Amino acid sequence: MKILITLLALVWGCTVSAQQMSMPLGEAELVCNVNDLLPEDVEVNGATQGFAIYGRYGFSMHDKGQCVIIDLKRKQFVNTFVLEGNSGHCNNASFGVERYSKSSQFPLFYVTECRGERACYVNDISLQGSRLVQKIYYSGEEITGPCDWAVDAERELIYLYCTVGQLRMLMWFPLPRLSDSDENGEVHLSLKDSLGAIPAGDIKIPQGSLVADDYIFLPEGVPTKGITALNVLHRHSSQLIQHIDLGSTGLEPEGVASRKGWLYLSLHTPRQPRHNIILRYRIKR
Numbered sequence: 001m002k003i004l005i006t007l008l009a010l011v012w013g014c015t016v017s018a019q020q021m022s023m024p025l026g027e028a029e030l031v032c033n034v035n036d037l038l039p040e041d042v043e044v045n046g047a048t049q050g051f052a053i054y055g056r057y058g059f060s061m062h063d064k065g066q067c068v069i070i071d072l073k074r075k076q077f078v079n080t081f082v083l084e085g086n087s088g089h090c091n092n093a094s095f096g097v098e099r100y101s102k103s104s105q106f107p108l109f110y111v112t113e114c115r116g117e118r119a120c121y122v123n124d125i126s127l128q129g130s131r132l133v134q135k136i137y138y139s140g141e142e143i144t145g146p147c148d149w150a151v152d153a154e155r156e157l158i159y160l161y162c163t164v165g166q167l168r169m170l171m172w173f174p175l176p177r178l179s180d181s182d183e184n185g186e187v188h189l190s191l192k193d194s195l196g197a198i199p200a201g202d203i204k205i206p207q208g209s210l211v212a213d214d215y216i217f218l219p220e221g222v223p224t225k226g227i228t229a230l231n232v233l234h235r236h237s238s239q240l241i242q243h244i245d246l247g248s249t250g251l252e253p254e255g256v257a258s259r260k261g262w263l264y265l266s267l268h269t270p271r272q273p274r275h276n277i278i279l280r281y282r283i284k285r
Contacts, residue, residue, distance in 0.1 A: 022241075022284070023232070023241060023242040023284075024215055024232055024241065024242060024283055024284050025230075025232060025242055025244065025263060025281040025282070025283060025284070026281055026282040026283075026284060027281070027282075028244075028265075028279045028280070028281055029279065029280050029281070030277070030278075030279060031072065031264065031278040031279060031280050032070070032072075032075055032277075032278055033275055033276070033277050033278075034060060034068060034070060034077075034274065034275070034276035034277075034278065035272075035274040035275045035276070037070055037075060037076060037077040038068075038077050038274055039077065042077065042080060042274075044062060044066065044068060044080070044273045044274045044276075045062065045064065045066055045273065046062035046063030046064045046065075046066055046090075046273055047062060047063045047252075047254075047268050047273055048060060048061075048062055048252075048254050048255075048266060048267070048268035048269075048273060048276045049061045049062055049063055049089060049090040049091050049092075049093075049208075049254050049255060049268075050090050050091055050092040050093030050094075050111060050112060050208055050254065050255040050266075051093060051208070051254065051255025051256065051257050051264065051265075051266035051278070052093040052094050052095055052109065052255070052257050053072065053095075053257040053258070053259045053264060054095045054106050054107070056071055056072050056073040056074075057069055057070070057071060057072065057078065057127070058070045058071075058072045058257070058264070058278065059093060059109070059125070060255070060266060060276050060278075061090035061093045061111060061255065062090065062273060063089055063090060064082070064087050064088075064090075065082045065083045065086035065087050065088065065090060066080060066081070066082050066083075067080065067081060067082070067083055067125075067130070068080045068276070069127060072259075078127055079127055079128065081128075081129050081130070083111065083121065083123055083125075083130045083132070084123070084129070084130050084131045084132045085121070085132035086111060086113075086121050086123075086132065088111070088112070088113035088114060088115070088116065088119070088121065089112070089113065089114035089115055089146070090111050090112065090113075090114070091112045091114035091146065091148055091207070091208060091254075092111070092112040092114075092148040092149060092150055092161075092208045092209055092255060093109065093110065093111050093112070093208075093255060093257075094109075094110050094149075094150055094151040094153070094210070094257070095107045095108070095109055095110070095151065095153060096108040096109075096110055096122075096151045096153055096175060097153050097156055097175065098177060098178060099124075100124035100133055100178070101124070104124055104126070105125070105126040105127065106125055106126065107153070108122050108123065108124065108133070108134075108178075109122070109123040109124075109125040109130065110122055110123075110136075110149055110150075110151050110158070111123065112147070112148045112149045114146045114147070114148070115146050117137060118137070118138065118143070118146065118147045118162075119135045119136065119137050120135065120136040120137075120149035120158070121135060122134035122135065122136065122178075132185075133178065133185065134176070134178055134181050134185050134186070134187065135185060135186045135187070136149065136158070136176060136186075136187045136189065137186060137187070137188050137189065138160055138162075138188075138189050138190070139188045139189065139190045140190055140191050142164050142165075142191075143162045143163065143164060144163050144164070144165070145162075145163045146206070147160060147161060147162035147163070148160070148161035148162075148206065148208065148209045149161075150208075150209045150210055150211055151175060152172075152175075152211045152212070154212075156174065156175045157172045157173065157174065157175055157195070157211075158172065158173050158174075158175045158176070159171070159172045159173075159209065159211055160172070160173070160189075161200060161206065161209040161218075163206075167199060168199065168200035168201060168202075168203045168206065169197055169198070169199060169200055170197065170198050170199075170200050170209075170211075170216065170238075171191075171194045171196070171197040172194065172195050172196055172197070173189050173193050173194055173195060174193075174195065176189075198236075198237075198238040199238050200216070200218060200233070200238065201218070201231060201233060201238065201240050203218055203220045203231065204220055204221060204225070204227055205220055205221045205222055205225060205227070206218070206220060207219040207220055207221070207252075207253050207254055207255075208253075208254055208255040208256050208266075209256070210256040210257060210258060210263075211235060212258040212263075212283075213235075213258075213283070214234060214235045214236070215232055215233065215234065215235055215241075215283075216232070216233040216234070216235055216238070217230065217231070217232055217256045217258075217263060218230075218231045218232075218233065219231070219246075219253030219254065219255075219256060219265065220253070221246075221252070221253065222252050223247075223250055223251065223252060223270065224270075226247075227247070228245075228246040228247055228249065228251070228252060228253055229243055229244060229245055229246055229247075229253070230242075230243075230244040230246060230253060230256075230265060231243055231244075232244075246267075249267065249277075251267035251268060251269055251270075251277055252267060252268040252270065253265060253266075253267050254266045254267060254268050258283065261282065261283050261285070262280045262281065262282060262283065263280060263281045263282075263283050264278060264279070264280045265278070265279045265280070265281070266278050267279065
């Protein structure tokens with residue numbers, strides 16, 4: 001009870017009054033079916049999961065750790081490999097700010113384990129492979145079920161998208177540095193480290209998560225349960241300002257990423273992991 005009261009206090013302290021807001025996302029555009037870009041001999045195992053973008057490259061994660069990289073500008077397949085030390089669900093993926101070394105091709109790559117220990121796997125990734133350089137954990141016992149980790153690189157925050165009791169929550173923390181790791185290469189966060197929390201709405205089956213600009217983007221559902229949608233919440237008030245029904249696609253919404261004024265949504269085709277459909281929506285300013 002004390003933990004729940006503390007969380008509610010964080011929520012109350014971070015909530016602002018809701019105002020009438022316009023819907024931020026325009027109509028969907030098809031970016032590609034990844035299957036059309038893959039050579040015939042490339043095998044993809046595991047359902048499509050998290051999705052992240054850096055520069056012109058899209059990084060599509062799959063259950064059990066396979067990463068498929070595509071060139072979004074040229075619509076070309078680049079490479080695929082299994083992330084080092086990662087056999088998790090990989091439900092969410094995002095890029096941070098810090099680089100492992102001066103020679104690192106990209107900033108650190110954060111991938112959600114989702115189940116099990118609910119860790120965030122932090123990777124030094126390139127177009128050729130990856131190595132695991134840190135693990136982030138949340139030590140609170142109040143969380144039930146799977147959870148996501150999502151990095152807000154602009155504000156250097158990391159969000160924990162989780163369930164406390166029956167309530168979907170987003171808690172946020174300062175983004176740990178590599179130098180914050182203990183002797184085992186781990187960072188253990190707790191409720192006292194949280195900078196704030198807000199409710200994440202009535203999400204039935206959580207999927208990926210993204211915090212960008214003033215918005216929180218939360219896909220939800222699976223086709224077999226009769227609901228698939230993309231929800232947009234205001235970052236400060238947690239007010240639901242747009243709900244996009246995806247039922248007509250017959251696909252399962254998974255990862256979300258943003259780039260140059262566009263929101264990208266990655267969708268899984270049931271029982272066909274090569275057929276990773278990527279849509280995008282213009283984010284209205």
